[in-house]
Amino acid sequence: MDRLSNTIRPYAWGSLTALPELLGVEPSGEPQAEMWIGAHPGAPSHLDRGHGSVALSAVVDADPAGELGAPAAEKFGPRLPFLLKVLAAGSPLSLQVHPDRAQAEAGFAEEERRGVPIDAPERNYKDANHKPELICALTPFDGLCGFREPTAAAALLAGLDVDSLKPYVDLLRAHPEEAALREVLTAILTAEPRAMTATVEETALACERLGGPYEPYARVARDYPGDPGVLAAMLLNFVRLQPGQALYLGAGVPHAYLHGLGVEIMANSDNVLRCGLTPKHVDVPELLRVVRFAATDPGVQRPEAAPDGEEVYATPIDEFRLSRYVLVPDATTPDLTSPGPQVLLCTAGRVTAGDETLSPGEAVFVPAGERVTAHGEGTLFRAGVRV
Structure with missing residues (x-):
């Protein structure tokens, strides 16, 4: 390695x-x-x-x-x-x-x-x-991450009591999901720039005043004043x-x-x-072609534990596989040997992988088939592929 x-x-x-x-x-x-x-x-x-x-x-x-x-x-x-x-x-x-x-x-x-x-x-x-x-x-x-249900997005925008947001609220409430999300995002991204800047500024002030569920969007607006992305962000789930x-x-x-x-x-x-x-x-036409206009649950996940202590994060693709080991002294030493390539990354403590001892932020590349075990006290992330 x-x-x-x-x-x-x-x-x-x-x-x-x-x-x-x-x-x-x-x-x-x-x-x-x-x-x-x-x-x-x-x-x-x-x-x-x-x-x-x-x-x-x-x-x-x-x-x-x-x-x-x-x-x-x-x-x-x-x-x-x-x-x-x-x-x-x-x-x-x-x-x-x-x-x-x-x-x-x-x-x-x-x-x-x-x-x-x-x-x-x-x-x-x-x-x-x-x-x-x-x-x-x-x-x-x-x-x-992902669009809110249109009615939930409408309720969030309506709660700000900003007059220039009302057309978006009406669109979100009046149309089926895909059409509602598409029409509102398109309207936000193609609005006349000076009018949009004014709307975003008024929205930002309302978010600052109300706080609570609006605080993340107030923070976004502070970093990107007048940016239409502030309104687009309010269509999404906060996680x-x-x-x-x-x-x-x-x-x-x-x-x-x-x-x-x-x-x-x-x-x-x-x-x-x-x-x-x-x-x-920002290429609006190409963006609108690629976006999937469907409300989604963000799908927050915890890893699934395997018998050897490996904790695997589920993904539906093969190009990558991510897992972690939270290692403790004197525990069984896991065998990490794989038929595919791997990167091992320490993020906490001190971990020995093969003949390399890693501190937080240090990583090794392990070629396919090379035998490797890990021990120590800390957290080791394991990145690989499914073959």
Whole structure:
């Protein structure tokens, strides 16, 4: 196995303190948003097998069957099919959705045909893959996930007693679910900008005044004054995860993370369509094509315990599998050997995996088939695939 050196991305919404506290280092004074652990070309982890530092992506490219295992390489192609992150949100991320695989393939091919540069700010599709994801809270973690029932969204907006919100309330109450959600989100995102700014400002003042269930949206409005995403956010379910709880986010489900520290795993993709709460490009027609206009239960989950102490988070896809071990001294040593590739990440205490002893925030890559056991006192997350 190989100890990994990982990149921390300094996005503006990142926390000043959460990742430094996890890693046991002094804060830099700059936001630190995500630590990427994997082989994504945007920021691959590095390792050293005796010949200097090399990107994990290059290691996998050189021997996909050996590093990933023949079954995983055949099933997912010659790349690590997942990306693991530690995400530290100090302020809200953009309100966004991810395409399904067919949408991603078609969108990527169309932008390639039109010659849109891969790094162009107006580019929607950076690759041809879908991006399902799972977030597991390490601290209390606030987020928005999936549409509310239209009548519940109408009641929330009506409670603000803001005149310019009444047309949205009427639409939500007058139409069937899919049509109601589609019409209201479309109206919010295509409204005349000055009128929308005024509506958002009045809404923000009402949220500040009323507090309670409106407090999360007041917080969003403070970070994104005048942004139509503030109103779009009120169409979604607010969720507060406790440590160890998780959310799975499939294609077309609008969501945003608001605050907290968590372990996130996703298919190895960077395809994001934004609805708001961002200075970045918002492609309204493409967004409306990808969003699934259906009310959903956020589906907060706890892991399912296996006999050897592994706690597995359920997901309906094969590109990634996330579990954790809460290890205690003198307990049975679990065998973590797998026919597919793995990343092991310590998030608490001190854990020995194979011949590597890990502190919080440290991780190793385990090639397919390599025997590995774990012991110590702490929490170890295990990221892999289903083959």
